[in-house]
Amino acid sequence: MKAFGKFLGLGLLGLLLIIVALGFALTHLFDPNDYKDEIRQLARNKAHVELTLNGDIGWSLFPWLGLELHEASIATLNNPKQPFADLQMLGLSVRVLPLLRREVQMSDVRIEGLNLTLLRDEHGHGNWEDIGKPLPDPNATASNQPAPAEGAPAQPSAQAQASSERAVKLDIDSLTVNNARVQFTDEQSGKSYGAESIQLSSGPIHDGVNTPIKASAFLSASEPNIKARTELVGDLRFDRKLKRYSLEDMRLSGETSGEPTAGKTVTFAAQGQVLVDLGANVASWSGLKVSANQLRALGELSLRDLDKAPQISGGLSIAQFDLRTFLDGIGHPLPATADPAAFAKLELVGRLQGTQNSIAMEDLAVKLDQSTFTGRVAVEDFAKQALRVQLKGDTFDADRYLPAKSDEAKGAKAARQAEVKQQEASAIAGAGTTPLPNAPTQVAWSNDKLLPVDRLRALDLQADLSFGALTLDKLPITDAQLKANGQGGLVTLETLRGGLYNGTFEAKGTVDVRPAVPQLGVNTRINRVPVEHFIKRESPDQAPPVKGLLTLSSDLTATGNSQKALIDTLNGNASFTINDGVLVNANLEQQLCQAIATLNRKQLSGEPRAKDTPFQELRGTLVVRNGVASNPDLKVRIPGLTVNGQGDLDLRVLGMDYGVGVVVEGDQRAMPDPACQVNERYVGVEVPLRCRGPLELGAKACRLDQDGLGKVAAKLAGNRLKDKIDEKLDEKLGDKVSPELKDALKGLFKR
Incomplete structure (x- = not known):
């Protein structure tokens, strides 16, 4: 037995030496470059590709089956002169003996200068679809195709092939790709995409083992024009039997620029743990960290139903950042706002839900500057841009976020303020002795565009907002509620209501941007709100011309896309009542006293005293035509007096022109001057006044109507x-x- 073992060992050693000798002889005496034509023909017949070998072929046999190709290219048989892939060098080695066990054990795999050109023609056919397909036989038909020989082995099924592929064990020491390039052109859409200077390196590649990888590339697209530099590192792990693939400790970084960012460079980064499980049709990204310039986000995402209609869910948190600076840095600057500091602070956290066609942020909490919102924001249909908003805020100053006024608008405002100041300087409060102020001429409204017409035409919106405190046009609204919807260019304000200075208000309306010129309609109800808060003043310290509790009902329409255009085309009707009010710095009793003194042919002995005139009620109706509101029935109830008036309010220049009559009802109160003592002869007599000038002057723009007063004097004389x-x-x-x-x-x- 010992002798047999000895002879067996010597025999095996001799066999090994013979194999080594054969390998040496084959690799040194046999040159594959002499058989390039046979290799090309073999590629045509078996692989159905056109193989071009311009460089040398290097090879080894045992214990590694080594292959090294230089200057090679591959094309389809349909288009052999246009290769879809070429490379400068491919080097790999496969261990021979493991192949007998259906194990692929490779040493380092190196690919240099790979150039992959993919093309989809105008008919939608891709050149890669013909890889491995033989040329059609022009003489063959469906009826004369040769039948399989009797007893010939049947072709393996797809399931059997897949099982065979899964049985092969892959084992590679490393993979290196240098200076590769991939170019894809779609002639149907005219778009192209590319990846250049691709660098890829990996550690040992084994099934079920973490494989360190590092990759970098320069990416580009034609429409829109985009360029990006990217770098990816992580640990790749795969299990082909379970169809599980993961990229652990993934870190992606780079920078991009192009048309979407207006040529500005955006630096981005992402990291986390990525898992794709095709067996369970799920994927996840845990430990998510994303940044773009100064934006920072954390969260976790998961995908399910990958084989059907993928659905995404997870959580997302974005740390506080300057939204204005961020958008400017990515080439989408915000328009100038009334407050330059608006949008300086934004942060949010929420739960993400989405499908292929929609995305929603549920349980959303947003902090914008000094405001906090909670609720839901969703895009229910990407194609239709169907936006759905349900938010509840604590406090929000909307005035800060309105567009800033242009220089033209500021100039127009300054010109009108100068005109009002000039008129006010010449109007002595309550005296009634200076000339009647001139009607204003300066336009009070801006030509700046108000509405983003193109955006509104594409808008599909349903909004339900509420605020604990909302500031709008400097009005502090409490418990505000806003509901609006828009579709196809028609935006409907279902309601905007809330409390205002212990009163209430509600507005409804429509904005129709479907025509070339936008059309607006608004219906307003105001109940017992202090009227002075609706009156524009140059400064908060300036006294309003009138005070009191306003009740207003209006129904108005207008067309245009600027303040001036809307006022110029304003039409409709309104009715108003002001209760428990005061005419500020306007003493109607002084005006009456001046009139009586004139009728008595006496001179007032004292200087006029500027003081307010309280009234019980001021009411009337307005008929608005093209920016001019006619008021035919003004009534003011003052203890002992009744004031009747009619005239026009020119809203285009915020001017008024009224004829007013003051009637003594019988309260013969003690007057401040003996020259204007009232007796029974003046009871029921209407003393005429004329009020003309800027609306801000109020009753300070009223003077005795001398012509009317002459008629009163003649009547009294009679x-x-x-x-x-x-x-x-x-x-x-x-x-x-x-x-x-x-x-x-x-x-x-x-x-």
Whole structure:
């Protein structure tokens, strides 16, 4: 037995030496470069590809089956002169003996200068689809195709092939790709995409073992024009039997620029643990960290139903960042706002839900500057840009986020303020002795565009917002609720309501941007809100012309896309009542006193005293036509006095022109000056006033109407003459005639 073992060992050693000798002889005496034509023909017949070998072939046999190709290219048989892939060098070695066990054990695999060109033609056919396909036989038909020989082995099924592939064990020491390039061109869309200077290196590649990888490339796209530099590192792990693939400790970084960023460079990074399980049709990204310039986000994402309709879920948190600076850095700057510091602070956290066509942030918490919002924001259809918003905020100052006024608008405002100041300087409060102010001429409104028409036409919106405190046009609204929807260019404000200075208001309306010129309609209800808060003033310290509790109902329409255009085309109706009010710095009693002194042909002894005139009620209706509101029935109730008026409010220049009559109802109160003592002769007499000038002046722009006052004086003189005649008749006739005859004689003088 010992001798047999000895002879067996010597035999095996001899066999090994013979194999080594054969390998040496084959690799040194046999040159594969002499058989390039046979190799090309073999590639045509078996692999159905056109193989071009311009460089040398290097090889080894045992214990490694080594192969090294230089200057090679591959094309389809349909288009052999246009290779879809070429390379400068491919080097690999396969251990021979493990192949007998269906194990692929490779040493280092190196690929240098790979150039992959993919093309989809105008018919949608890709050149890669013909790889491995033989040329069609022009003489073959479906009826004369040769039938499989009897007893020939059947072709293996796809399931059997897949099982065979899964049984092969892959084992590679390392993979290195240098200076590779991939170019894809789609002639149908005219778009192209590319990856250049691709560098890839890996550690040992084994099934079920972490493989360190590092890759970098320069990416590009034609429409839109984008360029990016990327680098990826991580540990790749795969299990082909379970169809599980993971990239642990993944770190992706780089920078990009192009048309979407207006040529500005954006630095980005992402990291986390990525898992794809094709067996369970799920994927996940845990420990997610993403950054783009100064934006930082954390979270976790998961995908399910990968084989059907993938659905995404997870959580996302974005740390506080400057939204204005960020958007400017990615080439999408925000328009200038009334407050330059608006959008300086933004942070959010929420739960993400999405499908292929939609995305939603549930349980959303957002902090924008000094405001906090909670609720839901979703895009229910990407194609339709269907935006759905349900948010509840604590406080929000909307004025800060309105577009900043242009220089033209600022100039127009300054010009009108100068005109108002000039008129106010010449109007002595309550005196009524200066000339009547001129009607204003400066336009009070801006030509700046108000509405983003193109965006509104594409908008599909449903919004439901509420605020604990909302500031809008400097009005502090409490418990505000806003509901709006928009689709196809028609935006409907279902309601905007809330509390305002212990009163209430509600507005409804529509914005129709489907026509070339936008059309607006608004319906407003205001209940017992202090009117002074609606009156524009140059500064908060400036006194308003009138105070009181306003109740207003209006229904108005307008067309245009600027303040000026909307006011110029404003039409509709309104009614208003102001209760428990005050005409500020306007003493109607002083105006009345001046009129009575004039009728008494006396001079006032004291200087006019500027003080307010309280009133019980001021009411009227407005008919608005092209920016001019006609008020035919102004009524003001003042204790002892009634004020009637009619006139126009020119909203285009915020001017007024009124005729006003002040009537003494019978309260013969003590006047501040003996020259204007009221007696029974003035009861029921209407003293005429004319009010003209900027609306901000209020009653300070009112003066005695001298022409009307002359008519009143003539009427009073006639009444005085009649009284004297009646008195004389009573003295002369006494009881000599009957009362009926006496009245008849008095009636003659009335005529």
